[in-house]
Amino acid sequence: IAGITQAPTSQILAAGRRMTLRCTQDMRHNAMYWYRQDLGLGLRLIHYSNTAGTTGKGEVPDGYSVSRANTDDFPLTLASAVPSQTSVYFCASSFGWDRPYNEQFFGPGTRLTVL
């Protein structure tokens, strides 16, 4: 693994189903983030984690949950998917919340379609 990986690459999901998007980084970054990207709306922060064991809400957290059991993994769960959650989801990481000038590294994204 080099950098950040996300799985799956794409997914079509029926409304009401539960879905977990996976994110793994091998850079030993403390901070991790989940964004959704929608046309005309740019990137919006869903949830973030400053360090393993802690999480926080971003701009659009409703309908999503996250966990950070260890440094490397930061899964995003949709408990009951709705069509408005159709989007491209990006995971990102950075060295740490106390160094905001450090760049964020992004994964390749997961394209999710909820029907």
Add this chain to the structure above:
Amino acid sequence: AQSVTQLDSQVPVFEEAPVELRCNYSSSVSVYLFWYVQYPNQGLQLLLKYLSGSTLVKSINGFEAEFNKSQTSFHLRKPSVHISDTAEYFCAVSSNRDDKIIFGKGTRLHILP
């Protein structure tokens, strides 16, 4: 609170012509400024950043941006674009009082042959 405004959602430009992508920010504290690039079907990657010091920062592929505190701007420029520059460009801001980066809505750069 901080915010970022990218004034153009799309910018068409002919190949080998110059381009400027505009970015304005608002913040009550000192800021760090970034430009990220997203090539088609890829994630974002850092293009260049301003932390402190010289207000003109450059990337390895010919882009440059100038931090203008009085104008609260951080416009991105390139003197001669290539077809490979086709991408979406995001301006972003953070500060030493916030643990998150705020992204603009992005500008799509279309290179015309």
